Structure formats: C-alpha cells, structure tokens
Amino acid sequence: MTEFSRRRMLAGIGATAAAGAVTLTPAAANATGLPRTDGWVGSWGTASVTGVAPDGYPNYSIRSLVHLSIGGSAVRIRLSNAFGAEPVVMGHVTVAIAAGPDTPTAVAGSMRDLTFGGQRSITVPVGSDVLSDPADLRVPAASNLLVTTYVPSPSGPVTYHPDAQQDSFFTNAGDFADDETGTPYNQTTQVWHYVNQVDVFAPGARGAVVAFGDSITDGYQSTWGANHRWPDYLAGRILTHGGGLGVLNAGIGGNRLLLDGGPVNAGFGVNALARFDRDVLAKTAARTMIVLLGINDIQQDPHQTDPTQIIAAHQQLITQAHSRGLRALGGTITPFKGWTDYDATLEATRTAVNTWIRSSGAYDGVVDFDAAVRDPADPQAMLPAYDSGDHLHPKDAGYQAMANAVPLGSL
Numbered sequence: 001m002t003e004f005s006r007r008r009m010l011a012g013i014g015a016t017a018a019a020g021a022v023t024l025t026p027a028a029a030n031a032t033g034l035p036r037t038d039g040w041v042g043s044w045g046t047a048s049v050t051g052v053a054p055d056g057y058p059n060y061s062i063r064s065l066v067h068l069s070i071g072g073s074a075v076r077i078r079l080s081n082a083f084g085a086e087p088v089v090m091g092h093v094t095v096a097i098a099a100g101p102d103t104p105t106a107v108a109g110s111m112r113d114l115t116f117g118g119q120r121s122i123t124v125p126v127g128s129d130v131l132s133d134p135a136d137l138r139v140p141a142a143s144n145l146l147v148t149t150y151v152p153s154p155s156g157p158v159t160y161h162p163d164a165q166q167d168s169f170f171t172n173a174g175d176f177a178d179d180e181t182g183t184p185y186n187q188t189t190q191v192w193h194y195v196n197q198v199d200v201f202a203p204g205a206r207g208a209v210v211a212f213g214d215s216i217t218d219g220y221q222s223t224w225g226a227n228h229r230w231p232d233y234l235a236g237r238i239l240t241h242g243g244g245l246g247v248l249n250a251g252i253g254g255n256r257l258l259l260d261g262g263p264v265n266a267g268f269g270v271n272a273l274a275r276f277d278r279d280v281l282a283k284t285a286a287r288t289m290i291v292l293l294g295i296n297d298i299q300q301d302p303h304q305t306d307p308t309q310i311i312a313a314h315q316q317l318i319t320q321a322h323s324r325g326l327r328a329l330g331g332t333i334t335p336f337k338g339w340t341d342y343d344a345t346l347e348a349t350r351t352a353v354n355t356w357i358r359s360s361g362a363y364d365g366v367v368d369f370d371a372a373v374r375d376p377a378d379p380q381a382m383l384p385a386y387d388s389g390d391h392l393h394p395k396d397a398g399y400q401a402m403a404n405a406v407p408l409g410s411l
Contacts, residue, residue, distance in 0.1 A: 039201050039202065039203035039205075040076070040199045040200070040201055040202075040284050040285060041070060041072070041199065041200060041202050041205040041207060041208050041246045041284060041285040042197055042198070042199055042208040042210075042246045042248045042283045042284040042285060042286065043068040043069050043070045043071070043072065043075075043139075043198050043199065043200040043202075043208075043246045043248075044066045044067060044068050044069065044145070044197065044198040044246075044248065044249075045196060045197040045198070045210070045248030045249060045250060045283055046066075046161040046164070046192055046195075046196050046197075046249060046250070047161060047196070047249075047250045047251065047252045047255075047269065047275065047278075047279045048080050048082050048083060048159045048160065048161055048196050048278075049083065049159075049160065049161065049162060049252060049261070049266065049267055049268070049269040049270075050083045050157070050159075050261075050266040050267075050269070050270075051083045051084055051085065051156070051157025051158050051159050051160065052157060052158055052160055053157060053158045054156065054157060055154045055155075055156070056086075056088060056151060056153075056154050056155030056156055056157070056158055057151055057155075057158060057170075057172070057193070058151060058152065058153050058154045058155070059151075059152060059172060059173070059174055060150070060151060060170055060171065060172045061092075061148055061149070061150045061170060061171050061173075061174070061175060061176045061177050061179075061184070061185070062148065062149050062150075062151075062168065062169075062170040062189070062193045062194070063104045063146050063147070063148040063168060063169040063170065063182070063185050064146070064147045064148070064149075064168045064192045064193065064194075064195045065098055065101075065102070065104075065144055065145070065146055065166060065167065065168050065169070066144070066145050066147060066166075066192070066195065066198060067101075067142070067143075067144050067145075067166070067227045067232065068139060068140075068141065068142065068143050068144070068145060068198060068200065069141065069142070069232075069235035069238070069239075069245075069246045069247040069248075070141055070200060070202055070205055070208075070235075070239075070243060070244070070245065070246040070247075071138075071139050071140045071141035071142075071143065071200060071202065072138070072139060072200025072201045072202035072205075073136075073138045073200075073201050073202075074134045074135060074136050074137060074138075074200065074201035075095055075112075075134070075135050075137050075139055075145070075198060075199065075200055075201070076114075076131060076132045076133065076134045076135065076198075076199045077093065077095055077114060077131075077132045077147055077195060077197070077198055077199075078129055078130070078131050078132075078195070078196055078197035078198075078199070079093070079124060079129065079130050079132075079149065079194045079195055079196070080124075080128075080129045080159045080194060080195075080196045081124040081125065081126060081127070081128055081129070081155075081159055081194075082127055082128070082129060082159050082278065083127075083157065083159045084124075084126050084127070084155065084156050084157055084158070084159055085126060085156040085157050086126060086154075086155055086156030087123050087124060087125050087126060087155070088123070088124050088151060088155035088156070088158075088194075089121065089122075089123050089124075089151060089152060089153055089155065090116075090121060090122050090123075090124060090130070090149055090150075090151065090194075091120075091121050091150045091151060091152040091153075091175065092113070092120060092121070092148075092149075092150040092175050092177040092178070093113075093114040093116075093120075093132065093147070093148065093149050093150070093177065094111055094112060094113055094114060094146075094147075094148045094177045094178050095111075095112050095114055095135055095137065095145060095146065095147050095148075095198075096110045096111040096112065096137075096145070096146045096148075096180065097110040097137070097139060097143060097144070097145060097146070098143075098144035098145060098146045099182075100144070101144055101225060101226075101227075102167060102225050103182060104146065104169035104182030104185035105180070105181060105182035106146055106180040106181075106182065108180060110137060110180075111178055111180050112135040112136075112137050113177075113178060114132040114133065114135055115132065115133045116130055116131075116132055116133060117133070118133065129196070129278075131199075134201065139200060141239055141243060142235070142236070142239060145198060147195045147198070148176075148177040148178075149177070149193070149194050149195070150174075150175040150176070150177040152175070158193050158194065159193075159194060159196075160191045160192060160193045160194070161191055161192040161196070161252075162190075162191050162252075162253065162267040163190065163191065163215075163218065163220065163253050163267075164190055164191050164192050165218070165219045165220070165222055165224055165225070165229065166190075166192075166224070166225050166227075167188045167189070167190060167224075167225060168188065168189050168190075168191070168192060168193075169182070169185035169187065169188055169189070170185060170187050170188075170189055171184045171185050171186060171187065172187075197248070197283065197284065199284045200246070202246075204244065205243075205244050205245065205246065205285070206244045206245055206287065207245060207246070207285040207286065207287030207288070208245065208246035208247065208248055208283055208284065208285045208286050208287060209231075209234070209245055209246070209247050209248070209286075209287070209288045209289070209290065209411050210248045210250050210279075210280045210283050210286050210288070210289045210290070211230070211231040211234070211247065211248065211249050211250060211251060211289075211290050211292070212250045212251070212272070212276075212279065212280050212289050212290065212291050212292070212293065212317075213250070213251040213255070213290075213291065213292035213293055213331070214251055214252060214253060214254065214255040214256075214292070214293060214295065214296050215251065215252075215253035215254060215255075215393060216230075216251070216292060216295070216334060216392075216393060216394065216402075217229070217230065217231065217249060217250070217251030217292050218249065218251035218252060218253050219231075219232070219249075219251070219399065220253055220393050221388035221389075221390065221393040221394065221395055222394075222395065222396055222399055223396055226396070228396045228399055228400075229249060229251075229399060230394075230399040230400075230402040230403045231247050231248075231249045231251075231403075232247075232249075232399075232403075233399055233400050233402075233403030233404075234247055234403040234406055235247040236403075237403055237404070237406075237408065238408065238411075241408055245287075245411060246285070248283050248286070250279040250280060250283075251292075252267075252268065252269040252275075253267070253268065254267065254268030254269070254296055254300070255268055255269045255271075255272060255293065255296060256268070256271055256272065256293075256296045256297045256300065257271060257272045257273065257293050257294055257297050257310060257313040257314070258271055258273075258297050258304060258309060258310070258313055259271055259297070259302075260274070268296075272293050272313070272317070273313060273316060273317070276317060276320060277320075280321070280326075281320070281321075281324050281326070286326055287325075287326060287327065287411075288326060288327040288328075288329060288410075288411050289317075289321055289326055289327070289328055289329065290329045290331055290367055290406065291314065291317055291328065291329070291330055291331055291363075292331035292333070292334075292367075292369060293313075293314075294310045294313075294314070294333050294350075294353055295333050295334070295336060295350070295392070297309075297310055298310070298333075298346050298349050298350055298353075299336060299339060299341045299342070299346060299392070300341075301341075303341070303345075303346060304349070305345055305346065305348075305349050306349070307349050307352035307353045307356070310349070310353050311353060311356050314330065314353075314356075314357070314362070314363075315362060318330075318362055318363060327364045327365070327410070327411075328363050328364050329363055329364060329365045329366065329367050329406075329410060329411075330357040330362070330363035330365075330366055330367065331357075331366075331367045331368075331369045332354040332357050332358065332366065332367070332368050332369050332370035332371070333350050333353055333354055333369075333370060334369050334370055334373055334374075334382065334394070334402075335350075335370060335373065335374045335375070335379070335380055335381050335382045336350070336382075336391060336392045337378065337380040337381035337382075337391065338381055338382075338391030339390065339391045339392040342391075347380055354370055364410070365407065365410040367405055367406050367407070368405055369402050369405055371405070372401045372402055372404065372405035373386045373394055373398050373401050373402060382394065382398065383398075385397055385398075386398030386401055
C-alpha cells in the first residue's frame with residue numbers, strides 16, 4: 001500500500017462510482033491562514049495566455065510533455081479555460097510517465113485515466129480552471145509526464161502557454177488519450193495547451209517555489225527540450241541538497257508589470273499584477289516567490305523610464321504575497337547592453353530599480369541575477385560566456401549561473 005493509499009484509508013477517503021477516482025476531505029486552515037495542502041504540492045506549472053484557435057481543437061488528442069521538479073506517490077492535473085470564450089468539454093484526459101525526454105510514448109503500465117468528481121468528462125466554464133481527482137501513480141523527481149486531453153467538439157479559443165521550449169504532440173484523428181505507444185501522435189507543437197499545473201502527493205515536502213517572470217524565466221534561448229531554464233536548474237540544485245521543494249515556472253515571454261500584451265502581442269499575457277492571483281497565489285502549497293520582472297517595461301515600446309512606477313508594482317506584489325503568507329524574493333534585472341532598444345536612459349531606469357531591490361529591504365531576500373551574469377569588464381552587458389547572442393537572454397550557462405545565485409536557505 002502506498003503512503004497515498006494509506007492516508008486515503010485513514011482519512012475515510014474512498015473510491016467514487018468511477019473506477020480509480022477518489023475524493024479528498026476539505027482542508028482546514030493552518031495557523032498562517034493558508035489552506036493546508038494535506039500532502040499535495042505543486043511539482044510543475046506554467047502560466048497561460050489569451051486563447052488561440054477560434055474554434056478550438058475538436059477531435060484532437062493533444063499530448064503535452066511536462067518536466068516535474070519534486071516526485072510523489074500520486075498526481076493530479078489542473079486544466080485551464082481561463083482565456084476561453086466558450087465552455088470547453090474535456091472528453092477524455094489521461095496522465096502517464098513518459099518513456100523519454102522527447103517522446104509521446106508512455107512507460108508501459110503507467111497510463112491513468114483522470115476523472116473529475118468521479119466522471120471521465122467535464123465541461124470547463126469560461127474563465128475557469130478544473131482540478132482532476134487524484135491518480136494513484138508514483139512519479140519520480142525530475143521525471144517527464146505526458147498529460148493528454150481529448151476535446152470532442154468545437155470550443156472557441158484555447159488557453160495555452162506559448163514557446164514552451166519543449167515539443168509536445170498531437171493528432172486530429174480522434175480520442176487516443178489512453179494510447180501508450182504514442183504512434184498516433186504524428187504531429188508536434190511547441191506550446192502547452194490547457195494544462196497549467198501538476199501536483200504530486202508528497203507529505204514530506206515543504207511547499208513550492210514559484211518563479212514569476214518573463215521570457216528569461218520562461219527559458220527563451222535555452223537548449224530546446226533540455227529543461228535548461230533557470231527554474232529547472234534551481235530544481236536540480238534543490239534535489240542535490242535534499243529536495244523537499246517543488247519549483248513552478250510562471251514566466252511568460254514579453255510579459256510586463258504595468259501593461260498587457262494587447263491584441264498585437266496577446267502571447268505576452270496580461271500584466272503581472274493582473275495574473276498574480278492565478279499564476280502565483282493559487283499555486284498548490286506555494287511558500288516562496290522569486291520575482292524577475294521589469295525589463296520589458298523598460299525596453300518595450302512604450303518605454304517605462306520612471307523607475308518609481310516599476311518599483312510601485314514590485315511593492316504591490318510583495319504586499320499581496322505577504323498577505324497570503326508567502327515569502328517574496330526580488331531578482332535584480334539582468335543586463336541588456338547591445339539589445340536593439342538599449343540606451344543610456346533605459347539603463348538608468350534598470351539601475352535605479354536594481355538599487356531599490358538590493359537596498360530597500362522591501363523584499364524578504366534578494367537574488368542578484370544581475371551580478372551573477374554581468375560582465376565585470378562591462379557591467380551594463382552580459383558576460384559573453386552567458387549571452388545567447390541577442391544580449392538580453394542568457395544561454396544555458398547563463399541560466400545555470402542564475403540558478404546558482406539563488407540562496408537555497410532563503411526559500
């Protein structure tokens with residue numbers, strides 16, 4: 001009997017009418033006012049943006065490949081229609097352990113049908129997320145999962161995460177959600193559709209760290225399919241030092257603190273304050289957030305050159321995090337000399353924001369990403385060994401240096 005199964009039995013948690021489906025008793029509040037997780041912790045997460053595909057993907061099976069941080073003895077999946085315009089019917093949803101880092105094939109015997117309140121199908125209302133019932137599946141730390149959704153009918157725009165730095169797979173030939181071979185999945189996609197979080201049952205875990213940022217947190221320019229974003233490297237460091245923390249990536253390329261991406265740049269997402277509840281506070285067992293935001297407010301048009309406006313947004317993130325009992329760590333904004341829009345005025349804004357992050361004491365701790373990747377001979381620029389070549393985004397070595405800069409004792 002797994003620890004998950006034992007706790008179900010002791011708590012009087014039983015199977016529903018649907019085979020394999022379980023329900024959990026409501027969680028009481030703990031001393032901080034935060035809901036108890038009863039052993040559940042976020043292991044993988046992403047941030048969703050405005051929907052694509054006006055009619056949805058009817059009759060598609062989409063198999064998203066995601067990389068876990070912490071392991072556990074059971075899993076549950078969160079699916080999103082946050083940016084949809086119509087309800088979406090999830091006709092069949094499964095989860096399985098991937099047979100490799102870049103394959104739609106499942107490990108034999110690991111496929112699980114997911115249920116929602118004991119039912120295999122669920123309709124997700126506009127603007128909503130749904131959380132599956134737990135699936136009794138032991139998953140190792142740093143493993144890859146396949147989360148497959150089959151949608152039988154037109155649904156309107158699909159909530160998704162762009163530029164996943166990872167191939168996923170699909171077929172438009174019907175319901176192959178429970179196919180272990182992966183053979184029907186003959187097409188690839190570079191985004192994650194619907195799925196935005198994986199929780200694991202890990203009673204010994206201390207909680208989850210949420211990396212809240214833009215394309216640099218999202219891992220743009222890292223090696224494709226290698227899980228070399230800085231939050232991935234951070235998860236690896238945590239495992240090396242004993243584990244116990246999930247790491248969730250809430251980065252969106254192009255995201256700003258103060259302005260939405262707008263209709264032209266919808267893939268940049270709504271502003272960070274508007275998505276904060278969904279992408280940070282709602283994450284399962286979140287205990288610490290690391291904020292790395294502001295460079296797009298500075299370098300994108302229209303440029304925000306008043307550092308006090310960026311600082312005020314940071315202060316609001318801190319206030320809201322503290323109101324929910326989360327620790328807030330501030331990441332200094334990394335160098336961008338050589339980037340297309342760089343000039344002395346924008347550099348002065350970045351420097352002023354970084355000075356405030358380092359010296360104000362507003363954050364519970366500082367992660368000095370700037371110091372970790374800058375060129376000592378030219379501090380306004382990224383060290384060439386860390387620069388992807390565009391002078392804004394690091395490459396793998398830079399992302400590793402950023403992860404190394406996080407003081408693990410502050411998490």
